[in-house]
Amino acid sequence: MARKIMIAGNWKMNGLSADGLELAKAIKAEVKLKKRNCEFVVCPPFTLLGTIKKALKGSRIVLGAQDCHFDEKGAHTGDISPLMLLDMGCTYVILGHSERRTDHGETDELVSKKAKAAHKAGLKTIICIGETLAQRESGETIDVCSKQILGSVPDDATAVDTVIAYEPVWAIGTGKTPTTQDVEEVHAAVRKVLAKKLGRAQANKMRILYGGSVKPSNAKELLSLPDVDGGLIGGASLKAGDFLAIADNAGC
Ligand code: PEP
Numbered sequence: 001m002a003r004k005i006m007i008a009g010n011w012k013m014n015g016l017s018a019d020g021l022e023l024a025k026a027i028k029a030e031v032k033l034k035k036r037n038c039e040f041v042v043c044p045p046f047t048l049l050g051t052i053k054k055a056l057k058g059s060r061i062v063l064g065a066q067d068c069h070f071d072e073k074g075a076h077t078g079d080i081s082p083l084m085l086l087d088m089g090c091t092y093v094i095l096g097h098s099e100r101r102t103d104h105g106e107t108d109e110l111v112s113k114k115a116k117a118a119h120k121a122g123l124k125t126i127i128c129i130g131e132t133l134a135q136r137e138s139g140e141t142i143d144v145c146s147k148q149i150l151g152s153v154p155d156d157a158t159a160v161d162t163v164i165a166y167e168p169v170w171a172i173g174t175g176k177t178p179t180t181q182d183v184e185e186v187h188a189a190v191r192k193v194l195a196k197k198l199g200r201a202q203a204n205k206m207r208i209l210y211g212g213s214v215k216p217s218n219a220k221e222l223l224s225l226p227d228v229d230g231g232l233i234g235g236a237s238l239k240a241g242d243f244l245a246i247a248d249n250a251g252c
Contacts, residue, residue, distance in 0.1 A: 009237025026240035038252030064092030082121035108151025159205035171212025
């Protein structure tokens with residue numbers, strides 16, 4: 001089953017109007033340079049969604065946000081609803097990133113609730129999972145990731161509305177990466193759990209991205225593994241040249 005490679009940039013809490021706009025324009029220009037067969041997503045902070053949407057007009061790069069609330073509207077000061085994201089032109093929303101799980105105490109249950117609401121509104125989700133260093137060192141990686149998949153992915157998720165991102169917490173922003181064997185092992189295990197939860201057909205079609213210190217020099221080995229369907233890129237997505245070099249090296 002051919003799964004379209006996704007290259008998604010998570011800008012996190014980075015970018016003011018001027019530099020965000022410059023980055024989006026540079027990515028748009030670089031994407032145009034050659035015929036590419038992957039799906040590009042950029043996920044700027046909420047404050048830049050409108051600006052970046054306009055800047056990306058006419059390109060095939062789609063917009064994503066980095067979180068949403070599970071309610072459509074109401075008394076949730078500081079939160080953003082799935083419908084608001086849709087209204088801003090978002091196609092995707094990242095949910096359950098480890099920084100949200102850590103900084104905001106987000107649980108699998110909450111991530112699943114958000115994902116259901118996002119799907120209901122018509123957004124696609126990129127649901128993040130991944131183990132901490134302590135969990136890896138104690139041999140719990142597969143158990144932790146399986147539990148996160150079972151708890152965070154809605155029961156009616158499909159390969160159309162959901163993408164999984166495996167991001168070992170200890171690899172995010174550290175320059176450290178798992179071995180290709182480790183990545184392959186986790187991705188294969190995740191696909192097995194998805195098959196149990198959603199059925200083999202959906203699991204075989206669902207994209208599982210790798211994220212955590214991906215850069216141009218390691219993109220080829222990490223992103224061309226059999227069960228790896230692209231990358232969720234943090235730091236390296238803030239430089240258009242690096243972001244596109246990652247896509248090039250991932251074969252798209
Ligand atoms: C991320 O935060 O999603 C991420 C993968 O970050 P980095 O690429 O900087 O490790």
